[in-house]
Amino acid sequence: MWSDNETSTDLLGFAVHKDLIRHVITDQALMPVTVGVFGDWGGGKSSILRMLEQDLLQEEDIACLYFNGWTFEGYDDAKAALISSILIQLGEHKRFGPKLRDKVVPLLKRVNYMRLVPAFIKRAAPLAGAVATVAGAHIGGVDPHLAITAAPAVAATIHQTFDSGDDAKKETKDDAEGVDWQELLDKDPSTPGPLDLRTLRADFARLLNETKLKALVVLIDDLDRCSPDRLIENLEAIKLFLAVPRTAFVIAADERIIRHAISRRYEVPRLRDEQSAAQEPYDLVTDYLEKLIQVPYHLPRLSPSEIESYMTLLFCQLALKEEGQFEQVHRYCTEQRAKNLYLAIDAGVVQAALKSNLPDELHQRLRWTSAITPALTEGVKGNPRQVKRLLNALLLRKQLAEVAKLDIRDDVLVKLMLLEYTRPELFDQLYIWQAQAEGHPSQLRELEEAAQAANTLYSGVGQQQTLSIPGMKAGWQERPVQDWLRLVPPLAEVDLRDYFWVARDRLHTTLSDVTMVPPYVRLLFNQLITANAGERRLAVQNVQHLDRDDYVALLRLLSQRLRQQPQDTGTIDVFRALLDAGLPDSLETFVEALAAVQIRSVQPEIPTVLDTYRKTHPEADTIIMDLLARWAKEPDTRVGRASQSSLDGNQKRGGHR
Numbered sequence: 001m002w003s004d005n006e007t008s009t010d011l012l013g014f015a016v017h018k019d020l021i022r023h024v025i026t027d028q029a030l031m032p033v034t035v036g037v038f039g040d041w042g043g044g045k046s047s048i049l050r051m052l053e054q055d056l057l058q059e060e061d062i063a064c065l066y067f068n069g070w071t072f073e074g075y076d077d078a079k080a081a082l083i084s085s086i087l088i089q090l091g092e093h094k095r096f097g098p099k100l101r102d103k104v105v106p107l108l109k110r111v112n113y114m115r116l117v118p119a120f121i122k123r124a125a126p127l128a129g130a131v132a133t134v135a136g137a138h139i140g141g142v143d144p145h146l147a148i149t150a151a152p153a154v155a156a157t158i159h160q161t162f163d164s165g166d167d168a169k170k171e172t173k174d175d176a177e178g179v180d181w182q183e184l185l186d187k188d189p190s191t192p193g194p195l196d197l198r199t200l201r202a203d204f205a206r207l208l209n210e211t212k213l214k215a216l217v218v219l220i221d222d223l224d225r226c227s228p229d230r231l232i233e234n235l236e237a238i239k240l241f242l243a244v245p246r247t248a249f250v251i252a253a254d255e256r257i258i259r260h261a262i263s264r265r266y267e268v269p270r271l272r273d274e275q276s277a278a279q280e281p282y283d284l285v286t287d288y289l290e291k292l293i294q295v296p297y298h299l300p301r302l303s304p305s306e307i308e309s310y311m312t313l314l315f316c317q318l319a320l321k322e323e324g325q326f327e328q329v330h331r332y333c334t335e336q337r338a339k340n341l342y343l344a345i346d347a348g349v350v351q352a353a354l355k356s357n358l359p360d361e362l363h364q365r366l367r368w369t370s371a372i373t374p375a376l377t378e379g380v381k382g383n384p385r386q387v388k389r390l391l392n393a394l395l396l397r398k399q400l401a402e403v404a405k406l407d408i409r410d411d412v413l414v415k416l417m418l419l420e421y422t423r424p425e426l427f428d429q430l431y432i433w434q435a436q437a438e439g440h441p442s443q444l445r446e447l448e449e450a451a452q453a454a455n456t457l458y459s460g461v462g463q464q465q466t467l468s469i470p471g472m473k474a475g476w477q478e479r480p481v482q483d484w485l486r487l488v489p490p491l492a493e494v495d496l497r498d499y500f501w502v503a504r505d506r507l508h509t510t511l512s513d514v515t516m517v518p519p520y521v522r523l524l525f526n527q528l529i530t531a532n533a534g535e536r537r538l539a540v541q542n543v544q545h546l547d548r549d550d551y552v553a554l555l556r557l558l559s560q561r562l563r564q565q566p567q568d569t570g571t572i573d574v575f576r577a578l579l580d581a582g583l584p585d586s587l588e589t590f591v592e593a594l595a596a597v598q599i600r601s602v603q604p605e606i607p608t609v610l611d612t613y614r615k616t617h618p619e620a621d622t623i624i625m626d627l628l629a630r631w632a633k634e635p636d637t638r639v640g641r642a643s644q645s646s647l648d649g650n651q652k653r654g655g656h657r
Contacts, residue, residue: 001392006046008054011313018051025248032247038255039299041518042385045252049219061214065089070222078233096211106190205244217248224253228261256520301382308373309345319362329353368411379422397502406498439497451485517553525557528574555589562593566601587620604638611646
């Protein structure tokens with residue numbers, strides 16, 4: 001299996017992005033500069049930062065510092081944590097640190113003053129008089145013993161961010177562990193005073209000037225995992241350095257989450273409401289972001305050839321165990337990709353790199369890797385983390401099959417997992433079909449035959465084949481699913497029972513991590529659930545701008561919550577808000593989730609709500625009436641009686657049934 005952590009080993013062909021960003025952040029004509037590396041969750045942003053770090057650590061006249069914003073999420077002042085982190089890492093730098101430490105310590109004390117005084121006052125609020133006395137006794141300063149308490153903790157956390165697997169960083173870590181910041185702070189005679197940010201910036205600029213550094217590069221990762229307030233604090237700390245010569249910041253994040261945090265912090269919706277209709281619309285979020293980030297760089301999603309290349313190298317990394325074998329393949333593939341950016345690394349390229357035949361198991365895996373690439377690329381939307389998690393789940397299931405002594409084929413298993421991942425509702429239906437037919441569902445045979453016959457009859461994305469099987473979900477007619485049905489191998493002749501035993505009966509949650517919801521979608525979900533009515537309307541506006549895949553993920557989260565917490569009125573209110581906004585598929589998802597809930601857990605007003613929406617959404621008439629009819633069969637419940645009342649009302653009006 002493969003680690004899910006970021007890596008400095010480039011399996012994605014991202015060197016071209018890394019090199020471009022490096023050119024920008026080391027161009028002194030552009031400094032000071034902030035580059036935003038924007039992309040989807042799992043899109044490779046952190047790996048690019050690690051590759052940049054590995055490159056820049058080799059430069060004699062560049063100091064490269066790495067900061068993980070999420071690591072400092074628990075600190076009472078994230079802004080001070082970031083500034084302290086930069087100062088401490090400079091003081092621990094293996095080349096420049098020793099001659100800078102005496103100048104770093106006074107700055108560190110002043111930063112700690114900024115951090116500790118507000119926290120101290122907040123904790124001591126009930127003793128306001130005593131606080132005033134303490135403040136008066138230390139005009140322009142704070143007790144040195146209080147001021148030094150934060151730096152060692154920050155330093156200890158920074159040590160944890162180093163990856164001991166990297167030799168260059170290990171040297172830095174070993175050298176840094178010899179620095180006793182507590183002792184240095186104790187010995188320093190300076191008394192910290194109120195922090196003047198302009199003075200701090202000027203002192204920091206002088207400190208950098210003494211190092212003769214060509215550039216100070218700060219890599220900031222995982223800001224999009226922070227709460228909105230912490231995220232903004234980190235951005236404000238970065239703003240402090242924007243006027244310091246020879247500094248460059250690289251921020252890796254989901255741009256949508258940054259925009260969301262800015263909007264919440266500065267109450268953008270309220271500002272818009274207060275704006276005169278005659279005024280030209282002002283986008284505060286965009287203005288803020290453009291002033292902070294001079295160079296936005298959006299990582300593209302991986303293409304099918306890049307997905308195939310990535311999977312090929314992942315399997316080579318796993319299979320080529322002899323010393324130097326994988327490195328030989330990786331080096332050769334990197335050279336070939338430099339010559340041809342559109343190259344798909346497949347079994348032939350790997351064989352050319354090794355100058356020998358491939359091991360049988362590796363060759364078989366690379367064959368079906370090539371076959372599933374188009375469908376997989378569509379399913380994971382070009383996301384490398386999703387690819388890796390899917391493959392990890394595949395290996396887990398193969399291990400389970402071996403333990404259970406089941407004879408299963410890789411190509412069949414991966415085809416079924418592809419459907420499970422991309423269209424779980426169709427996977428569930430196929431599971432029911434095969435269970436009813438002892439592993440050989442006739443419906444699947446009909447679907448495969450129809451897909452093959454229709455292959456030359458339509459080409460548009462919106463066109464559908466006309467096969468109709470009783471109870472068949474509409475999704476089977478969609479073009480991507482038709483492409484899946486045509487994938488080799490066909491499954492009509494395969495006994496699917498063992499495959500579903502592995503995939504469902506024992507490891508039903510294996511793919512729960514694979515299908516993790518993107519952070520921005522989860523952020524919107526939490527906002528929808530916890531918001532008041534006004535805030536929820538604003539959140540629904542953001543939902544309307546989601547792309548199709550993120551919207552489907554949001555509906556899935558809401559469905560899961562309603563099934564697990566059916567009496568939570570907040571979830572029902574969210575569904576109603578989506579319905580009132582006319583968002584697609586929201587009513588069908590709402591009804592299907594309610595159908596899975598025990599009737600005694602359903603809110604008694606729900607039948608009336610559904611009856612109302614049935615009138616405004618005639619396309620959902622059948623599924624709503626079916627659910628009401630099912631509930632009406634339990635007249636001893638309030639929901640059953642309310643459902644019967646709705647059915648009776650429809651009959652009197654001459655409506656459905």
